Amino acid sequence: MTSSTKRNLIFIGIVVAVGLALFWWRAPTHLETAFSSHESPGPAESSLPVSASTATNIDSPESPASNPSVPISPRMNTPVIVTKAAVVPTVRTASDTDAVPPSPPAQLPAEAGLVTAGGISMKAIQTLMKDDDFDSRVERLSEQSLQEPLAIDLTALHASAAADASQNVTGVEVKRMACGMQVCMATLSAPSLDAFQKWIAWFMSNPSVHVRSVSTGTSTLGDGSTEYRFFFSTDSSVKRAFTGSGG
Helix, strand or coil, X not given: CCHHHHHHXXXXXXHHHHHHHHHHHXXXXXXXXXXXXXXXXXCCCCXXXXXXXXXXCCCCCCCCCCCCCCCECCCCCCECCCCCCCCCCCCCCCCHHHCCCCCCCCCCHHHCCCEECCEEEHHHXXXXXXXXXXXXXXXXXXXXXXXXXXHHHHHHHHHHHHHHHHHHCCCCEEEEEEECCCEEEEEEECCCHHHHHHXXXXXXXXXXXXXXXXXXXXXXXXXXXXXXXXXXXXXCCCCCCCECCCC
């Protein structure tokens, strides 16, 4: 064998060796590709195309991977965006229940005309004391006073003082008593004028009463008995005790 023939055989052997080396180096990649292309999708994979509306880019700044505060629905890959409802302040408007209650009247109808701007009218009181309808007027004042808290309190206060006075003067009994917004009236029975006057003294000595001006009178009833009448003011704003002008 000549030297040129040897060289040719060596060259052919090198070429064959290189070819085999290249074949075995690339063969596993082709085999894996061919095998994986024939595998059926597993239970966790889906052969359906992915919709563009449900696909999530994990590299996007808005994806759950980059924003942990965005919750992910367990059935979908789309992040569920949770928004906070705007807090609208409640504006309270005035209603009928919020209306300011009306001011109490200066006088009740049953005491009207007894106190004027100048004070207590003497003429009106003299007429009242002689009126056969005095007891009925006290009754009307008692009914009207039930509509005003101040009149209710004044009546209760002075009725209590009247009961204390009756305990100290034998035989004197309060038949009817009522207070309005400015004055009080009462009818009493007594064994004598002297007993009635003692009762007045006991009543006015009570520190809880608010007596400003006092007028008393008597009237003989149809059965021959005497009715004792008592009138006084409770309004401290009345500066003058009595006036001579009529009301």
